[in-house]
Structures are given as structure tokens and as C-alpha cells.
Amino acid sequence: MSDTLAGRLIAVPETRALDLFCDMLEGRGATAMRCPMVRIRDAEDGVPIEAWLNRFVTDPPHVMIFYTGEGLMRLVGFADRMGCEEAFVDTLSKIRKITRGPKPVKALRSIGLDTDLRAVSPTTDGLVETLQGEDLAGQRVGVQLYPDHKARALLDLLDALGANVDRVIPYRYVPAQESTEAARLIERMAEGAVDLIAITSMAQISHLFDVAAALGIEDALADGLTKTDVASVGPVATEALQARGYEPTIVAPEPFALKSLVRRIEAHFAP
CATH class of the missing domain: 3.40.50.10090 (Rossmann fold)
Known part of the structure; x- marks a missing residue:
């Protein structure tokens, strides 16, 4: 499709539209780090x-x-x-x-x-x-x-x-995978290895912080969130981040959909 996101490692904690979202990012040259946080039951x-x-x-x-x-x-x-x-x-x-x-x-x-x-x-x-x-x-x-x-x-x-x-x-909401996978994401973010994490629901934020608290790696998560750009799909996810003391780097415009979020991510990383 294009190479507007070539060389970028983007963490994707989405679950329901995981493949669709990753395909959109990878079609623009990004490497998508699949890390689904929660499933809905x-x-x-x-x-x-x-x-x-x-x-x-x-x-x-x-x-x-x-x-x-x-x-x-x-x-x-x-x-x-x-x-x-x-x-x-x-x-x-x-x-x-x-x-x-x-x-x-x-x-x-x-x-x-x-x-x-x-x-x-x-x-x-x-x-x-x-x-x-x-x-x-x-x-x-x-x-x-x-x-x-x-x-x-x-x-x-x-x-x-x-x-x-x-x-x-x-x-x-139930965890989508073992907490060790979320911990690995936090570790990579703290290392500065992840360019961006794309948040698409409040539940993803809650789970990420819950895992960090349970494993005693809150400082690593805080460090990772300062080193990693954060994209939010809309107001609810943005408010969840703000409630934790973080402002997203990117917020999708209306209609708060994946396509509009990807376009904003492309614009953010444009030379």
C-alpha cells in the first residue's frame, strides 16, 4: 500500500479488530506488535x-x-x-x-x-x-x-x-492472554523499543495498569509511557489515559474509527 510507517514498531492491544488494525498498519510499512489485552464475554x-x-x-x-x-x-x-x-x-x-x-x-x-x-x-x-x-x-x-x-x-x-x-x-472483560505478554510489552516500552502504542478502549488501559501493579512494575510502565508515543481512538480512551495522568500524543478525529486513527498516526510520523 505505502511505506509511510516504514521502520516503526507499533504496539496494538486491540482484540476484536486486531487483524484488521494490524493489516492497516503493516500495509503502510509498520511492524505491528500484537498484544491483545482483553476479550469481551x-x-x-x-x-x-x-x-x-x-x-x-x-x-x-x-x-x-x-x-x-x-x-x-x-x-x-x-x-x-x-x-x-x-x-x-x-x-x-x-x-x-x-x-x-x-x-x-x-x-x-x-x-x-x-x-x-x-x-x-x-x-x-x-x-x-x-x-x-x-x-x-x-x-x-x-x-x-x-x-x-x-x-x-x-x-x-x-x-x-x-x-x-x-x-x-x-x-x-477477561484477560486476552497471560500477564507475561503484557509485562513483555511494558518491558519493550521501557527500553524505548516501541515507537507507539495505539489504545482503542478504556479496558486496555485498565488491564495494562493492573498487570503492572500485580507484577510490581509500575515504574517500568511509567517510564515506558514517557518514552513511547500514545495514540487514542477517541474521547473515552483519552479520558482513561488522562485519569492516569497521561496525555495521548495522537487522538483520532470523528468518527473515532481505526481508519481515522491510522491517518493521524501517518501524519504524526510524516517527515
Whole structure:
């Protein structure tokens, strides 16, 4: 394709789109260091998810807020196994749907639906700004969250607006590989051998720091993050980095996708 990233070693902790992302980088001459951090699995205990779906179908909320496309598709999967997928999608079609970012919009469209309202920015703060002044008093509001969510501000707002919130977290994160692999990545970064690490989710940051803490190599990770350029795919990953005291070197523009991130990486390393 090109050699705009020739000679660059880029760490890729992505999991779901690992091959796609690495192909895009390698097609531009980079060496991709595959180091998937986390995998996504259904919630370990399915009983609360099934109970939530039963409530959703039999006594639907007035509003449904989706944080992630993964969350919506996991709910569709649970509903399918329960034998109520058609009822779930039909019910969803009749209520107001609010989305945080582009991925839940894409997931809705994959089941023949669309969003009714998008957050002004794909963050919790964006949802809060969007919903300020909404008349939700006495309304039932479903909220699909994600593991280790940072949604307190949204939940507080919904409470202040008088909404009755019914939340659900339909999936969890599990390590994608042995901690020794993440430790090896930290070691290479601390050596200054990695040109850039491309962060595509908050969970990747959490896992990297968790491994460093568990193995007592926090100083090596801190050293590595000062020697290695850090690219972020969007606001959520950026906020996760900032919460740890680090500013990304590169942030992808909207629509916060891999293609736009790769273009920014190319521009960063351009002579």
C-alpha cells in the first residue's frame, strides 16, 4: 500500500479488530506488535440480564440509553437464547432510543432500527449535556452500561430529573492472554523499543495498569509511557489515559474509527 510507517514498531492491544488494525498498519510499512489485552464475554451471571429483559418486554421503559454497540448486541444475544429476540427488538422499536456514540447507532441499524437522539459528544459528559432539561420525571429509563463504567454523572442527573432507572451490564472483560505478554510489552516500552502504542478502549488501559501493579512494575510502565508515543481512538480512551495522568500524543478525529486513527498516526510520523 505505502511505506509511510516504514521502520516503526507499533504496539496494538486491540482484540476484536486486531487483524484488521494490524493489516492497516503493516500495509503502510509498520511492524505491528500484537498484544491483545482483553476479550469481551457475556456477563458471568446471566440471571440478572434475563430478568432485565423480561422487565423490558413486559413493562417497557419510556427511554433506553445505550452506551455501547457491544452492549446492545449482547442483549440481542441473550434475548435470542431466551426465545424473545423478536419481542425485544419490537419493543425497542416503539420507545425512545438515545445513544452515546457511533457504535450503538451502527448496532441499532444492524437490527433495522435507528437512534432517536445522539449525545453531543460520545462521552458521559456528552450524554449529560444532551439530557439536561429533559422532562423525565416519573419515566422509566433503561441504561445499558459497560464494565467498570464511568457513568456516575449520568446516573446522578437521571436521579435529579426524577427518572426511574433500570440499568443493565450485559458483558464483562477477561484477560486476552497471560500477564507475561503484557509485562513483555511494558518491558519493550521501557527500553524505548516501541515507537507507539495505539489504545482503542478504556479496558486496555485498565488491564495494562493492573498487570503492572500485580507484577510490581509500575515504574517500568511509567517510564515506558514517557518514552513511547500514545495514540487514542477517541474521547473515552483519552479520558482513561488522562485519569492516569497521561496525555495521548495522537487522538483520532470523528468518527473515532481505526481508519481515522491510522491517518493521524501517518501524519504524526510524516517527515
